Amino acid sequence: xxxxxxxxxxxxxxxxxxxxxxxxxxxxxxxxxxxxxxxxxxxxxxxxxxxxxxxxxxxxxxxxxxxxxxxxxxxxxxxxxxxxxxxxxxxxxxxxxxxxxxxxxxxxxxxxxxxxxxxxxxxxxxxxxxxxxxxxxxxxxxxxxxxxxxxxxxxxxxxxxxxxxxxxxxxxxxxxxxxxxxxxxxxxx
Amino acid sequence: xxxxxxxxxxxxxxxxxxxxxxxxxxxxxxxxxxxxxxxxxxxxxxxxxxxxxxxxxxxxxxxxxxxxxxxxxxxxxxxxxxxxxxxxxxxxxxxxxxxxxxxxxxxxxxxxxxxxxxxxxxxxxxxxxxxxxxxxxxxxxxxxxxxxxxxxxxxxxxxxxxxxxxxxxxxxxxxxxxxxxxxxxxxxxxxxxxxxxxxxxxxxxxxxxxxxxxxxxxxxxxxxxxxxxxxxxxxxxxxxxxxxxxxxxxxxxxxxxxxxxxxxxxxxxxxxxxxxxxxxxxxxxxxxxxxxxxxxxxxxxxxxxxxxxxxxxxxxxxxxxxxxxxxxxxxxxxxxxxxxxxxxxxxxxxxxxxxxxxxxxxxxxxxxxxxxxxxxxxxxxxxxxxxxxxxxxxxxxxxxxxxxxxxxxxxxxxxxxxxxxxxxxxxxxxxxxxxxxxxxxxxxxxxxxxxxxxxxxxxxxxxxxxxxxxxxxxxxxxxxxxxxxxxxxxxxxxxxxxxxxxxxxxxxxxxxxxxxxxxxxxxxxxxxxxxxxxxxxxxxxxxxxxxxxxxxxxxxxxxxxxxxxxxxxxxxxxxxxxxxxxxxxxxxxxxxxxxxxxxxxxxxxxxxxxxxxxxxxxxxxxxxxxxxxxxxxxxxxxxxxxxxxxxxxxxxxxxxxxxxxxxxxxxxxxxxxxxxxxxxxxxxxxxxxxxxxxxxxxxxxxxxxxxxxxxxxxxxxxxxxxxxxxxxxxxxxxxxxxxxxxxxxxxxxxxxxxxxxxxxxxxxxxxxxxxxxxxxxxx
Numbered sequence: 001x002x003x004x005x006x007x008x009x010x011x012x013x014x015x016x017x018x019x020x021x022x023x024x025x026x027x028x029x030x031x032x033x034x035x036x037x038x039x040x041x042x043x044x045x046x047x048x049x050x051x052x053x054x055x056x057x058x059x060x061x062x063x064x065x066x067x068x069x070x071x072x073x074x075x076x077x078x079x080x081x082x083x084x085x086x087x088x089x090x091x092x093x094x095x096x097x098x099x100x101x102x103x104x105x106x107x108x109x110x111x112x113x114x115x116x117x118x119x120x121x122x123x124x125x126x127x128x129x130x131x132x133x134x135x136x137x138x139x140x141x142x143x144x145x146x147x148x149x150x151x152x153x154x155x156x157x158x159x160x161x162x163x164x165x166x167x168x169x170x171x172x173x174x175x176x177x178x179x180x181x182x183x184x185x186x187x188x189x
Numbered sequence: 190x191x192x193x194x195x196x197x198x199x200x201x202x203x204x205x206x207x208x209x210x211x212x213x214x215x216x217x218x219x220x221x222x223x224x225x226x227x228x229x230x231x232x233x234x235x236x237x238x239x240x241x242x243x244x245x246x247x248x249x250x251x252x253x254x255x256x257x258x259x260x261x262x263x264x265x266x267x268x269x270x271x272x273x274x275x276x277x278x279x280x281x282x283x284x285x286x287x288x289x290x291x292x293x294x295x296x297x298x299x300x301x302x303x304x305x306x307x308x309x310x311x312x313x314x315x316x317x318x319x320x321x322x323x324x325x326x327x328x329x330x331x332x333x334x335x336x337x338x339x340x341x342x343x344x345x346x347x348x349x350x351x352x353x354x355x356x357x358x359x360x361x362x363x364x365x366x367x368x369x370x371x372x373x374x375x376x377x378x379x380x381x382x383x384x385x386x387x388x389x390x391x392x393x394x395x396x397x398x399x400x401x402x403x404x405x406x407x408x409x410x411x412x413x414x415x416x417x418x419x420x421x422x423x424x425x426x427x428x429x430x431x432x433x434x435x436x437x438x439x440x441x442x443x444x445x446x447x448x449x450x451x452x453x454x455x456x457x458x459x460x461x462x463x464x465x466x467x468x469x470x471x472x473x474x475x476x477x478x479x480x481x482x483x484x485x486x487x488x489x490x491x492x493x494x495x496x497x498x499x500x501x502x503x504x505x506x507x508x509x510x511x512x513x514x515x516x517x518x519x520x521x522x523x524x525x526x527x528x529x530x531x532x533x534x535x536x537x538x539x540x541x542x543x544x545x546x547x548x549x550x551x552x553x554x555x556x557x558x559x560x561x562x563x564x565x566x567x568x569x570x571x572x573x574x575x576x577x578x579x580x581x582x583x584x585x586x587x588x589x590x591x592x593x594x595x596x597x598x599x600x601x602x603x604x605x606x607x608x609x610x611x612x613x614x615x616x617x618x619x620x621x622x623x624x625x626x627x628x629x630x631x632x633x634x635x636x637x638x639x640x641x642x643x644x645x646x647x648x649x650x651x652x653x654x655x656x657x658x659x660x661x662x663x664x665x666x667x668x669x670x671x672x673x674x675x676x677x678x679x680x681x682x683x684x685x686x687x688x689x690x691x692x693x694x695x696x697x698x699x700x701x702x703x704x705x706x707x708x709x710x711x712x713x714x715x716x717x718x719x720x721x722x723x724x725x726x727x728x729x730x731x732x733x734x735x736x737x738x739x740x741x742x743x744x745x746x747x748x749x750x751x752x753x754x755x756x757x758x759x760x761x762x763x764x765x766x767x768x769x770x771x772x773x774x775x776x777x778x779x780x781x782x783x784x785x786x787x788x789x790x791x792x793x794x795x796x797x798x799x800x801x802x803x804x805x806x807x808x809x810x811x812x813x814x815x816x817x818x819x820x821x822x823x824x825x826x827x828x829x830x831x832x833x834x835x836x837x838x839x840x841x842x843x844x845x846x847x848x849x850x851x852x853x854x855x856x857x858x859x860x861x862x863x864x865x866x867x868x869x870x871x872x873x874x875x876x877x878x879x880x881x882x883x884x885x886x887x888x889x890x891x892x893x894x895x896x897x898x899x900x901x902x903x904x905x906x907x908x909x910x911x912x913x914x915x916x917x918x919x920x921x922x923x924x925x926x927x928x929x930x931x932x933x934x935x936x937x938x939x940x941x942x943x944x945x946x947x948x949x950x951x952x953x954x955x956x957x958x959x960x961x962x963x964x965x966x967x968x
Contacts, residue, residue, distance in 0.1 A: 056325070
């Protein structure tokens, strides 16, 4: 179901490209205006070594500008918090903290979402070349890494959304494995 | 004449032999000066940790100046250079995760090391749960780190192994490298190859770090940046530099002052040369004796030489000034007994220190005792033969006569002295709670500002200070490790309960052979494992066909058998094990397991009682280094009090026997005790916090100051004082004050405390003896 929705967005973005007067600057401004909040996510990993994709789901909580919490509930509880320069995990009562900048792979995967959420164009352009398609209602941001440390791991990140809301993220890894995250905001009560 | 040549040749021969011995002596400036000579088990842990523990090899480096990116660039360049240097075993600046380089070794031995391995791990259920867990991990952001290992390690043993090592707290990171809390300095943490006790090695490591830093900022063109180093090695090197430079500085100041005074009095270089003989002999003999008895001479002991020469020169002063009038035979008959008594009281004072278990103190005692006795012997037996009777000091100037007249009046000051002494006594009584500094750090050459910098850098780096340790002592490596494993289980429960933050154990890197065998025995035979995998992974996204590398690795591990310490050679893990697991000189093995407090615990404390109770009967011992230090120090203080009292009583006894008069004895003792009270009151008024060495200083005031009181006492005994004797006393006091006073200029607390106590004390002892001991009108 989610996947159909994704394809629909792609098609939509193609069809609306002609009207595109929407540029990265505007998108970033829109995103930076997001007040943060909670969202439901479903993540699917497609790995060559696995016969079937692995699915996980849970909640994401974003507190602008630099805290992002990803709380996976299924298949098992795991919390990941990206706060400033530290990425920490908690799983089975075990905690793991790593310095973000010391690990290009972590940087590639998590900082890209946070910088997108906060509309931090400068941070994104440090590591990626950005290309935008669509308009403010339906946009697709394609990010291709420029740093060798990241390119060995990652081919491309594709983020799409509507106005200031990110809806979908796809990571295409260098070895062809990929993962997709669909995001559904939870309305504040 | 012939006799004089023979005596001089003999003296010269002794001096040359002494110089040869000193030349070949081992000198040390390290912390062992303060460490107990007969340590308890806890103290042995303390000593081991200070001299060879991992923490004693850590140096912290901070780089400041420039912009954050520039600091990061310098930090990276510096790390690269230091990592290439043989002086360091590990250099971290946050660029790479702690165990990156060690991952291969940990991966290779994962079946020996993983705490998750039990027979259940390889049953269908166990495999199911482990593999599902690993597949779940693949959806985690850190999956990239483990994905390459998936087909070799589908049960995730590597993660289990690495998970044990992750420290709870990480330093701040700026621009990809570690930074201080406020982000204004880049931080590095290095571990030297040299042991903490190897000051030369530490000095080399520090010098090469500074040199590398200079090269880096040169090549980066960043002259505005500065580097700071702190850590135990840095302090050790600095202490050595301080003591080295002070020994010669203090010696020259003291020598200069004394030579000046003697030249003024003697007005003859020849006489001066003779006068220096006893004291040089004494200083040399002191070092020779210490070297022969202890094997190692502490730098501080040698530094004490500048005080010793001030005391040892006195005997020659008495000899030269007094013989001119009396002739040699009369001097020997009339004055030598008084000089000898002075030598004996000094000997008793210094001798009391010999029994101290504080090695530095007993060495000082032996050094001074040998020096004083040698100087007196040379004065008595060598000088007369060489100098003869014709050599002597000219008749004292008229001012000495004036002084003698004044002295006849000093008894009028008695009531004033008693009044002041009472004031001082009351003042000290009121201030009694603030007099003492109950901390061993009062004796350390590390200044407060340096200690503050060290604490700040340690906080910035979240570097361990190893205050809390669990120690184990066992007869062989295997049983030491087995005990460590049992203790680890108990500690795990405390970690889970939040009582402690964590701990390190050598058994994580090198499990006991028994434990390794148990783990390897859990791995089923190849066909069994393959069958179980098939059954386990029927519905899994990961099919059993892809796991041939896993089956092969598990079998290989089973065949390879246990991992040994030698298998870790060349990796930082070897060093980590060695720092926690050491073979003692007695052939027994000891384990040191550092504990970390729960993050955010008040005062970074650990529930000591709980730990002691938990470890009861486990064969392991909980040690709190700070408490041990405090205990050690208060033990030294208690002992110093006892020794000082014993020394004092011995001196009283000696005086009682020689003076044979209660009245005269009481006068002498009163003068000495009021001197001590006066000096302490003055020190306290000057803002000095008293410690162990001030206490020793008080004993020395009594031991040294009594020499002057005894000459005044001669007058009370019916032998009136003449100008020559008074002059000799004045000169002897001045040289002693110069000698000890020079120590007061030292920045080494041990020397400074003795100097500021005994220097003024000697002078005050002379003055108070003039008032209290010298009889009214000189008769």
